[in-house]
Amino acid sequence: MKHSDRIPFERSKLKVFPLEERKSLTRVEDILLDPDETPAEVDALRKNQIRQSAQSIRQSRDKGASVMLIYGAHLLRNGTAQILDCMMEQGWITHLATNGAGTIHDFEYAYLGRSTESVRDNVEAGTFGAWDETGRSIMLALISGALNGNGYGVSLGKFIAEDGCELPGPEILQQALTTDPTNPLAGAQADCLQIMLQFGLEGGFQPSFHKWKHGSILASAFQRGVPVSVHPGIGYDIITNHPMFRGSVVGRAAELDFGLFSEAVEGLDNGTVLSVGSAIMGPQVFEKSLSCVHNLRQQKGMGNVSGHSIHIVDLQDGGNWDWTQGEPPKSNPAYYLRFCKSYSRMGGEMHYIQCDNAAFIHHLYHQLKHA
Numbered sequence: 099m100k101h102s103d104r105i106p107f108e109r110s111k112l113k114v115f116p117l118e119e120r121k122s123l124t125r126v127e128d129i130l131l132d133p134d135e136t137p138a139e140v141d142a143l144r145k146n147q148i149r150q151s152a153q154s155i156r157q158s159r160d161k162g163a164s165v166m167l168i169y170g171a172h173l174l175r176n177g178t179a180q181i182l183d184c185m186m187e188q189g190w191i192t193h194l195a196t197n198g199a200g201t202i203h204d205f206e207y208a209y210l211g212r213s214t215e216s217v218r219d220n221v222e223a224g225t226f227g228a229w230d231e232t233g234r235s236i237m238l239a240l241i242s243g244a245l246n247g248n249g250y251g252v253s254l255g256k257f258i259a260e261d262g263c264e265l266p267g268p269e270i271l272q273q274a275l276t277t278d279p280t281n282p283l284a285g286a287q288a289d290c291l292q293i294m295l296q297f298g299l300e301g302g303f304q305p306s307f308h309k310w311k312h313g314s315i316l317a318s319a320f321q322r323g324v325p326v327s328v329h330p331g332i333g334y335d336i337i338t339n340h341p342m343f344r345g346s347v348v349g350r351a352a353e354l355d356f357g358l359f360s361e362a363v364e365g366l367d368n369g370t371v372l373s374v375g376s377a378i379m380g381p382q383v384f385e386k387s388l389s390c391v392h393n394l395r396q397q398k399g400m401g402n403v404s405g406h407s408i409h410i411v412d413l414q415d416g417g418n419w420d421w422t423q424g425e426p427p428k429s430n431p432a433y434y435l436r437f438c439k440s441y442s443r444m445g446g447e448m449h450y451i452q453c454d455n456a457a458f459i460h461h462l463y464h465q466l467k468h469a
Contacts, residue, residue, distance in 0.1 A: 110341045114230040120220075122212035126313040129177035133184045137460035140453060147451045148458060151409045152465035154370045155190055163369035163406075164362045165192050168384065169455075170375035171199035174207070174315055175214065176456035181463050183318040190466050193362035194251070194319055195355075197379040198330030201254055201316060202337065206232060208258045208314040209306065226336070233340025235306050239263055240351045241293055242304070244286035249354030251326030255316035258308045267301030268294050289347050297342060325362065327355035329383045360387045368405040373441065375412060375455045381440035388444055406446035410438060416452045 140148070158165050167182070174196075185191050206213035209231060220226035227233075236254060242263035243253025257263050271291040275284060293299070311317045319326045330352055332338060332345045363384070373380040392402045412435075419432035421442050426432040432450070433439075442448045451458060 109343070112228060112339060112341050114228045114233065114340055115225060117206065117210055117229040117231040120215055120225075120229055122206075122210070123214040123216065124175060124212065126207045126211045126310045129175065130179065130313055131177040131181060131456060131460060133181045133460075133463060137464060138454065138457045140457055140461060144451065144453050144458075145461065147409075147449065147453075148461045149465055150449065151370075151372065151451070152462055154407045154409065155372075155462075155466060158368060158370040159189060159192075161368045162365075163367060164365035165190060165370045166195065166362050166366070166372065167191050167193070168195045168371065168373045168376050168380040169200065170197060170377070170379070171203050172375045173455050173459065174200055174203050176454075178456050178459045179207075179313050179315050179318065181459055182315055183322070185463055185466070186318060186322040186324045188466070190463075191324060192365070193359070194315065194324060194326045195359055195362075195380070195383070196251075196315075196326070196328055197376070198328065198335035198337070201236065201250065201328050201330075202232060202335060204314050204316050205235060205254065205258065208308040208311045208317060209235065211310040211313070227339035229336070230340070231306070233337045234342055236337050237293065237340070237342045237344065237347060238265070238304050238306075240347050241265070241286070241290040244347065244350055245283060245290060247283065247354070248351075249358060250328035250330065250348070250351035251316060251355055251358070252320060253351065254328070255314075255318075255320030255326060257306065258311050258314050258317040259320045261307050262303055262305040264303050265290065265294065265299065265301050270301065285346070286350060289344055289350075293342060293344065293347075325358050327359040327362075328352065329355065329359070329379050356383070356387065359383060360390055363387045363391050363403065366403045366406045371406065371408040371441075371446075373408065373410045373437070374458065377412060377414075377437040381437045385440055385444060403445060408441050408444065408446055408448040409451060410441055410448065411451045411453055411455055411458045412437070413452065413454065416450045419450070421448045421450055 155165050203213045239254045239257035242265055271287050274287050330348055337343055415431045417430040417432035419426040419430055438450050
């Protein structure tokens, strides 16, 4: 068969189902932690490591430097949304970054109060990720936000906080493209127009009520004015399984958010990075961003980012290795923590804390609160 004779995969014909019908495995009411309650017990070593992390954050904020929290979806799923809201309110965190999964669970908790599905059962049934409101709402948030020059994190946080988004009428988009096709927003306008026409959307407010928005990190960050960058992968996230999905929309939003992330890295002199449960996205995005910042600084005759500290939290065996002494030998389990090796090559001082991520954040907040 010639390549030209191949029938493209017909993703537009995917059947999606109401999110309410899905058997969800976790509920907001069951997972949310009360910031003021006593945190889960950790041993003396972890307490000391968390105390050091809190001290680093205090010193960074005293100097006006960035404090970046890079997190994986499990930090949300483990119930820390309200703790992080308190930390943002008190100014301890200046930037958050997560992956696509972090935003999907965030939306589902805020919208339905439930999230998480059985991968094994639903892949076999052809329903894994095929949930209408999740894919539709995130795409609506992104196409609306892009028209205002916003990326993924801000757009979805606004969508949740404001219970929907505004879309212009198709005729307005058509006129804008005809009048000024070279406008920087023309690509976003064209994507929005195509989606609206294909799915019969009318201009005006697109409602989406979020009863449990108190369980959303993205909504809290938007309301607190704290930037959130999202770093998704096309084919990684379940929104790909929705016929409304457009790679151009997600890519545009992710590109804008890489810029937001890099702005935070630019402010990392004497700053602090917390990487909590992000073994792939965090170190990979951070190393590229830091290189970009150094590239631009060196062109201006400026020095590289310095004086920062990096605190990595995960459950994998750290082999009791002190990363401030350099990389471990191959005989030590820590050598095989790829994310630690990546971060350890990013300058500054790196620390690895083998700890439950929710317990870490909860104790960290109490350390900062009672300082």
